[in-house]
Amino acid sequence: MHLLSGLKLRGRLTLWVCLLLVAALAPVLATGIYIIRRTVELQVQGVLQVETEGLRDLIESSLQERETNARAWTEDAILRGALLFGTYAKSDAVLATLNDRHASFAGLVLFTVDGQAVSVSRPALRDAFAGHERDVLAAPWFQAALKDTLDPAILTSALTRTDPYFARPVMPLALPVLSPVSGARVGVLLAAYDWGQLRQVVEGALQRSHDRGQSSFTLDILGPEGSRLYSSRTPGVPPPSQVVQAQALNATTRFAAGQGWRFAAEVDADEAFLPLRRFLQISLLAVAAFLGLAAWAAWALARTVTRPITTLSSLVSRVVRDGDLTQQVTVGHTQDEVGELAASFARMMDHLRESTTSLQQGTRVLGQMVAELTTATQQQERNLLQQGTALQETQVTAQEIQQTSQLAAQRSQAVLGLVAKAREAGSAGETTLGASLEGFEELRDHGVRLAAGISSLHERTSQIASITQTVKDLADQSNMLALNAAIEAVRSGEHGQGFGVVAREIRSLADQSINATGRVREVLDDIRGGIQATVELSEEGQRRSEAGLSQVRATSESLHALTDIITDNASAAQQIAAAVIQQNAGIAQIFTAVTDLARMMDETLEAMQGTQRMTESLRGVAERMETVAGVWRV
Known part of the structure; x- marks a missing residue:
């Protein structure tokens, strides 16, 4: 196992498949050689x-x-x-x-x-x-x-x-x-x-x-x-x-x-055992050829399995090396575990691009806010005397704004939850409609096959009616032949009495055949009527299935459009929630600053200087965040 750890996944898969084939063929080949050798020995003996x-x-x-x-x-x-x-x-x-x-x-x-x-x-x-x-x-x-x-x-x-x-x-x-x-x-x-x-x-x-x-x-x-x-x-x-x-x-x-x-x-x-040795040589060559073919097939299978994984690995390497999040995941649309891994990786890349985009936007907003805060600090320093008179009113206003911002943040989180539920409901609806669409298509196909079977049954009943007519014609001819035979028997007198009895029996059988064919014809007419009615019902059911299928398709398209709208609203709601949270943080800082001004009016100048120092530090953090966010290309 330590030696296998140095191989890649493709080599390990190929090696394991070959080992399994050898393990399966070895006892079968040994048993076959023993049986053939024993048979040849008994034959020679x-x-x-x-x-x-x-x-x-x-x-x-x-x-x-x-x-x-x-x-x-x-x-x-x-x-x-x-x-x-x-x-x-x-x-x-x-x-x-x-x-x-x-x-x-x-x-x-x-x-x-x-x-x-x-x-x-x-x-x-x-x-x-x-x-x-x-x-x-x-x-x-x-x-x-x-x-x-x-x-x-x-x-x-x-x-x-x-x-x-x-x-x-x-x-x-x-x-x-x-x-x-x-x-x-x-x-x-x-x-x-x-x-x-x-x-x-x-x-x-x-x-x-x-x-x-x-x-x-x-x-x-x-x-x-x-x-x-x-x-x-x-x-x-x-x-x-x-x-x-x-x-x-x-x-x-x-x-x-x-x-x-x-x-x-x-x-x-x-x-004596020369044919056996030749057979064993041919068998070994055939087994070697089979193992070679199996090894090639195992290598091809491993290559097919590991190709998407190799593609994902190279994509991750480029993302880590170059910071390029614009790479697209294209590994085919398979339904196996590798396809699920590729789909999950694609979703992860989408979320990572969205997060990076949000981070860059937040960094820009933070830089703007730092600039605005710096301007406001300078303005406050110039208008310090004017703020003293309006400080109480500003504090009350800031408190109201904070409450409003908190309420907006709570509402935005509720909106995000509702949007997530709507997205899940839309996905479930699309899945259900897809299953319904497949069921309608299977029902339509079943109706087509049923109509074809009924048409074939109708043709068979027509053939049976033709055969019945032929039987009736034969019975009529037998009746005529029996009548002629009875006339000849009367002409023959005593010698034709036995022939007359046979003729009467033939006429009786012919009459029975005619009656039976008449009854069969009546039954066939009833069957044909039932088949015709069934054909009409089948055609009507097929038309209704087509109409229902069209309605389900239209509903599926509408639901898909609704899902797209919900997705767009979710993105907008996330942006609004981020902005509200940022606004809430800014309002909290403003409220804190106003409270500090109210509490420490006599230390306004010193506090203003501390605010300037904090603003400079915040500007450095914003620049570092902008540098980190700028590494990734989206």
Whole structure:
């Protein structure tokens, strides 16, 4: 607050308005940022959760489809016959055809129960498995196939390493081939699902994330123990320091190998919340622009408020510095506190000019009286002997004059009181007449609006009458149509009886419509008559309002003229009262002097000299008063 005391009123107003705006906007902006950030976080988390669950459903359905395909292939008659009869030429062709149709498999291999690869979809696989019968027979997936099971642990662990036969990570979907006759196991079909083909499965989700501008979006598949089975992140690219992640657990049994898998989707936090940061930047720029505009508006408002005060301050400075009371107060005619201050200051300047004028006039009168008193003193000194004989008569006369002067002073004060009351009454009358004039004008405007509403109502009743005539015409036409229908019904004989009943009902309804329209027309005629009468009354009231308004205006002008006359009389009465007071003081001095002459006749000469000294002192006072009064220009 001590720092603000050094600022001017305009600066303090601008600063306070800006501080109030900042205090009002700060909590709103903070709350909005928190809500928007929370909404964006929930939105990003929801999108990631949807992508994660979509990846889970997509992988589950894809692997289930592959398992279903593999089980269907184990029942193929050619493959069974190849194992039973040892003819593998056709089985190689079948496996090659199936592999070409389902390119997601790295290869299809048919084994005997002793682990020998007897039929393959690609010739290179035969060479890869040649001589590895013991390894195949000991492989966990082969042992599980002989038991007709798909062990989730075996399938999951196979995805974490490169298969030595296929030279890539594959999921070994190994299933037994049963004899169609005895149902005994005659071999094992290995359908090696190429795990690298998973990129094509998740390509749609990755493309959607790239379309959203999230280039760091990745999809991961984690095993039950947390081992990473798949990641869409480009090899060699380091993970971001802060990520937003969502996971979905595979708890279904649609595919045995997928039990316990966790599907995760993550994106760089900076990239996910980039729209939020941009929004915050734009919001801060908008708030800064708003605050700048508000500061300019506050400065303009403060300038508008303080301009009249500055004008008054400069006017007072000129009056104090130059003593010029002729300055006029011109700060506009506003109705606020500043306007009231300017009006009060203008009245103060008027009173000050009047007081200064009266002071100057009194000073001149005092100087004249001092000169006259000096002359009279000299004359008295010359005519001292003559005054002795007429002293008694002069004393009596002076007493009577004093009483008369006192009575005149009392009457002048009473006249001043009456003039003040008359001025107040005139001001109150002007205010009352002004309110009456406004009331008459509002009454006239209300009459005009009422006449316009009644005219509109009259037009609406005319429209309703036209509509009623149209309804009556339609009812007449319906009556004619019903009559024609009744004639046709009579001509039709027995077959037209029902039509005749309908025709009679239509005629009845038409007659009712005609009667109703007649009644409506009568009501409308009554309404039109009432509206016409109301219009005439409204016009008459409007003419009387105009006449009353003219009379009130004339009365207001007369009262204003009377107020001006009262003001002039008040000024004259004040001057008369001042003159009477001055005259009373002079008469009192004369009476005192006469009494002293009567009482001290023997000391007349000494008293006369004292009077001369007093006259000189009074002349000095009068000159000093005249000098002080001459400082101000009026």
